[in-house]
Amino acid sequence: MYASSNTFLDRRSPEHLQPLKHDSCALCTITDGLDIAVLLNNDDKLTSPLGSPYTMGSSRAELDGADPAPQSRDPLHLLSAPPPLLSPTATPCGPKDWPLRTARHAKRARVENIRDMAGSSFSPSLEPDTDGAPEGGQGDKGPREWPPDGVQAQRAGRSSVVGCWSSEDPAIKNQLQNMKCQPLLKFRRSGGLPPEDWDRDSDQPKEETPLEETHSFGSDSPSKDPYDVFTDPHCGDGFDVPLNRKACGGKKVRVQTASSSPGTPDTANALMADILKYELSRAVSMSVDSIFKIMPRLEPHPPAAAPAAVVVMERSAVTGLPRESPLSRPRQGTPPGTSPYGEAVCGSTLPEVQTEALSLVVQRAPRLRPYALCRPPHQHHGEQEFPSSHRSEPQGSEGNKGGAAAPVRRDKNPCEGLKQEVLATAGAPGSKVRCKVNSRSVRGARHFALDPGFLGDLCVPMDVQTRADGPQSMLMSTLFSLNDGLTTSHLKKAKLMFFYTRYPSSLVLKTFFHDVQFTRCITSQLIKWFSNFREFYYIQMEKQARQAAAEGVAHTGALTVGRESELFRTLNMHYNKASDFQVPERFLEVAEMTLREFYVAVSLGKDCDPSWKKPIYKVICKLDSNVPEEFKAHYPD
DNA sequence: TAGCTACCTG
DNA sequence: CAGGTAGCTA
Structure with a gap:
């Protein structure tokens, strides 16, 4: 007999409601170590600490009148607690002083090389x-x-x-x-x-x-x-x-x-x-050309103090880790501080056009700032930092407002041109292939015969070109990462976002994956990812809760989720395998509450009901936090 | 009907 | 992690 929350609410008398009101949202009852016995009283109804209703049929209270547990953790705080503060401290990232002109010439030379290559293949x-x-x-x-x-x-x-x-x-x-x-x-x-x-x-x-x-x-x-x-x-x-x-x-x-x-x-x-x-070759060549056509717009930024190169040198373009960190974790096969895409100039005044398009052929602006302000002092070196939140967002670019099924975006942004070209070259827009542009698709796209010279002309670093898993896959991954497909980077980003939100809305997904051209397919895939994340999350919770119940844990207070706990390790291994991301404290709280919810339900035998998890889901879905703005950047790429 | 979700399976 | 499916809701 495990009633839904609606049933519970419907049947709940004002007297029942009052304690909840007092507890603000009843979140705290369990989190404060309420003995399971307490939960068994209260007139056939188990007031879930997290607000989930457990209607009791047989476990009437021996402990009538027992205080429904004092709360040490304000449930409102739990519900409304802002995500870890991410103070938008400006990174001393001044206008680029990157030798743009020289670079342009170099790029032009590469373009010519590409052209020559293309030409030599034919005439x-x-x-x-x-x-x-x-x-x-x-x-x-x-x-x-x-x-x-x-x-x-x-x-x-x-x-x-x-x-x-x-x-x-x-x-x-x-x-x-x-x-x-x-x-x-x-x-x-x-x-x-x-x-x-x-x-x-x-x-x-x-x-x-x-x-x-x-x-x-x-x-x-x-x-x-x-x-x-x-x-x-x-x-x-x-x-x-x-x-x-x-x-x-x-x-x-x-x-x-x-x-x-x-x-x-x-x-x-x-x-x-x-x-x-x-x-x-030609697509890239033309894209480079088109980019350089707009490059003069970037030049009004004269070399200034705080050379971007210094910033770049100080921070990994991949993870945003401080360069001095011994555990800096650049992308696989990439030397520290070097992105497969190279590194770009850094400057908040750079137009957004550079943030994506140039990543293919020009170094990409990390424009990162440390996450240190919200990082505990004891945080290990090498833990993930957020990219800069002051990355200049394209105006009105918070997601694709055109809707999930919006057709090919027609942005002025030249990088869109590149995207479209790459997309059109590498896959069929609107096709299933495009829908499934993910790691699998990238692997499946290896039949594209890529000339090694092509990689060189793309400025793909030698270490990347000679990667064990093949330059083609690397390049294809790069290419696809520039179009509307989801890449492993997006997957990683999604996993990290899961630490904040277990039930992201489509809008949130579009907002935080704004570098993805959303289609119904892409949206579904992202939603599916989070569904899978939740599945794993709840499985672990249930597993742990059953284990606790089997071990005779007497009250929920004994159930905690700390960073050293097995449960957290398991979760962290799944969503943050590299452990280079500082999991927000809030996630630990939510995990703890989830665990206790499962524990209570299991202890009460609610799991006999096929839908016994639904009330738990209903509770947990309300515990989402806002995802930090930093995730709007093309993080963790 | 569309969108979202959980569940099951591979 | 993805595919398929069923259930729920607006």
């Missing part, structure tokens, strides 16, 4: 500067023209494929389809528009010439699109590849499989690999 001489590259000043003249005919021919020749593939083999067709030709096509035709193809005024894609159903390919073809190899209507054979309905209106393009070359699967694969490499 360097056949990719004139007039192809719409920003340097050519033609980047704003509408949709970019893609490699000219010669490029295709060169590539085709290199792959022993001229014009159209010649194969009737359905296996080849299938392979072609499986090789992401659709996303590639979409890259050209949909969200993959390079930033310069966006109307800066309207924030919308520029008027694009209507998509052609097919493009011809051949010596007489005016097309300069390498993808036209797929779309030549003059090729006898082929198959239609439907384009993304949203982006392309459901148009189809025709993938050719016609006649003039042997067209083995290998050649097809090679060609597709070339295309992939080329497009990845």
Whole structure:
């Protein structure tokens, strides 16, 4: 007989309510070591210390009149206690003095390298500067023209494929389809528009010439699109590849499989690999270009005191740990103080455009400040610190206000352009693949053949390039981390957020994962994560409570959750495996209350009821704290 | 019906 | 951790 809280409340008389009122919310009864016997009295109803109702059928009180336990912990305090104070102490992070100009030149050189690489894969001489590259000043003249005919021919020749593939083999067709030709096509035709193809005024894609159903390919073809190899209507054979309905209106393009070359699967694969490499290179190249086009906006910040580099040197860009900490824990495979993405300038005046886009090719601004103000003095070195809360948030960017199912964001932020390009290059927007952009997807995306030179041109550090688990995975993780997918970093962040909130709302998730392009899928995945977290949390609580009950623990006061307790260790190992995050004290309190709730329920035999946990859930869900603003940063990345 | 949740399973 | 499913609620 374990009534729901509603039932309890409905049946509760004012006399029953009064003690609760006195206790403010009845949270304290249990937390203060109320003997379990006390809980068994009170007229068939067990007033859960945490407000959860336990209606007793058989355990009438031998202890009638017993004081429902004094409280030493103000329940209101428990409920309303603010999260650990995070004083927004400004990090002495002055305007960047990073040698931007030099860096720009370096980046440009890299861009040229990328271009050269791309060109050399096909035909360097056949990719004139007039192809719409920003340097050519033609980047704003509408949709970019893609490699000219010669490029295709060169590539085709290199792959022993001229014009159209010649194969009737359905296996080849299938392979072609499986090789992401659709996303590639979409890259050209949909969200993959390079930033310069966006109307800066309207924030919308520029008027694009209507998509052609097919493009011809051949010596007489005016097309300069390498993808036209797929779309030549003059090729006898082929198959239609439907384009993304949203982006392309459901148009189809025709993938050719016609006649003039042997067209083995290998050649097809090679060609597709070339295309992939080329497009990845090109996408990054264009993104770098687009970023540098806006770089002058960053330059008004002259070198000043508090060099950013000093700040960077003092703090890990990854964890925000003080550099002097012997336990600083930079990202795996990354030298201390070095991010796989490099380190960026630091300055609150930097526009937000730099906070994400440059992470791929430029060093990223950690702009961190210590969490020390809310950290106990005894805190171990190496424990996680929060990123700076004064990270300049994009205006109105608290989450994607457009809604969970909002389409591709059209931000002025050039990094969005990069995101879109990367997204369009690496996955199909709106597809299931995009929905599942997580560690699994990243692993699954390794079929992308990445040229080692590409990694070098991306400024991926050598140690990263040579990581044991492969540079591709690293890069793909990086790429995906820039788009709307969830990465392991997000997972880690979610786990740490769990220390504050067990039941985050969608709004909270969107607010604190603002670097994620929210879709219904992404939202569901995040919610699922927290659901899994809760599952583990409650399992541990129940386990511990049963153990305590079995061991004959007499009263809840004997049940505490300290940092040295086994329960906490287990939880900490799960949500904070590296133990580099200072778990807020509040979490310990909530855990303790949860444990006691379970203990009481188990002790009273409530677990006979299939839904005996629901009242506990109902209580615990009210104990969420606000997540510190610091988590809004792309933490812990 | 959509959104959220817990539960179970792999 | 994710997929599937069922239950609940607005």
